[in-house]
Amino acid sequence: MEGDIAQLGQYIGAGIAGMGAGIAALGVGNVAGNFLAGALRNPSAAAGQTATLFIGIAFAEALGIFAFLTALLLMFAA
Structure with a gap:
């Protein structure tokens, strides 16, 4: 019975982490x-902001x- 509760806790924690x-x-x-909203407002500045976009x-x-x-660790770690 005790192992079932621990496994239930693992699955609940994994579900929360999966969110x-x-x-x-x-x-x-x-x-x-x-x-995209900023690039449409000021297209000339969009080229300088693409690096910031990717970061x-x-x-x-x-x-x-x-x-x-974290979800995987909670589900499969013993």
């Missing part, structure tokens, strides 16, 4: 959407990868 991957996808969409996307995606790895 971070979905939230990171929202963050990537937010970064890209704001860049922002990389940070948001890295958080999603960390959340996914």
Whole structure:
């Protein structure tokens, strides 16, 4: 019985950590959407901001990868 409760806790924790991957996808969409809105307002400045766009996307995606790895560790670590 005690092992079942521990396994249930692992699955609940993995589910909560897995939600971070979905939230990171929202963050990537937010970064890209704001860049597009700014580029449409001032097209001449858009070329200078593409590096910042890719850095922002990389940070948001890295958080999603960390959340996914945390979920995997919670599910399969003994």
